[in-house]
Amino acid sequence: MTEGVEWALHCCLNLAWVGPDRAVTATRLAAFHELPPAYLNKQLQPLARAEILTSTPGPRGGFRLAQAPERITLLDVVTAIEGSTEVFRCTEIRQQGPLAGSPELYRDPCLIHAAMQRAELAWRRELAGQNLDDLTVAVSRARPGLPDRVRRWFHEAAG
Known part of the structure; x- marks a missing residue:
C-alpha cells in the first residue's frame, strides 16, 4: 500500500474536523503535515473522482468532504487511492x-x-466496517482537544 493512502486518510480526517462549510486547498492540507503539495494534490484527485471529496476551483476553493463522515468507509478511501x-x-x-x-x-x-x-x-471487511466518523471519534478520545486545534489551525490560515 502506498503512502498516498495514509495521506488521504489524514486529509479526510482533517476535513471532517474542519467541517463541511469550509474548503481547504491541497497546499494548505499539505502544509499541515509538511507534505509535497503537488504530490498530495495527485492523491486527492482520486478521492474527488470517487465522490469522497468535492473540489471547488477559485480563490475560496479547495477540498471538502462530499459526504457525511459516517458514510465514508476506510475501504472507500483505500480503494479510491489503490484501486480494487x-x-x-x-x-x-x-x-x-x-x-x-x-x-x-x-x-x-x-x-x-x-x-x-x-x-x-x-x-x-475490517476496513469496510470502519468509517471516517469512527476514526474521528477514536482519535478524539486518544487525543482530546486535537479536533479543536486542527480546526483553529485551518481557520486561522484561511484568515
Missing part, C-alpha cells in the same frame, strides 16, 4: 520447476492463493 485489484496475485508457480507435474495435479486451487484470499477478505 487484489493485493495478492497468484501466478501458479507451483506448476513450474523440477517437481512440476501434469496439469491434472493442479485442478484444486492453490492453497497459498486461498489463504491469501481469506486474509484479504478479512482485511477488506
Whole structure:
C-alpha cells in the first residue's frame, strides 16, 4: 500500500474536523503535515473522482468532504487511492520447476492463493466496517482537544 493512502486518510480526517462549510486547498492540507503539495494534490484527485471529496476551483476553493463522515468507509478511501485489484496475485508457480507435474495435479486451487484470499477478505471487511466518523471519534478520545486545534489551525490560515 502506498503512502498516498495514509495521506488521504489524514486529509479526510482533517476535513471532517474542519467541517463541511469550509474548503481547504491541497497546499494548505499539505502544509499541515509538511507534505509535497503537488504530490498530495495527485492523491486527492482520486478521492474527488470517487465522490469522497468535492473540489471547488477559485480563490475560496479547495477540498471538502462530499459526504457525511459516517458514510465514508476506510475501504472507500483505500480503494479510491489503490484501486480494487487484489493485493495478492497468484501466478501458479507451483506448476513450474523440477517437481512440476501434469496439469491434472493442479485442478484444486492453490492453497497459498486461498489463504491469501481469506486474509484479504478479512482485511477488506475490517476496513469496510470502519468509517471516517469512527476514526474521528477514536482519535478524539486518544487525543482530546486535537479536533479543536486542527480546526483553529485551518481557520486561522484561511484568515
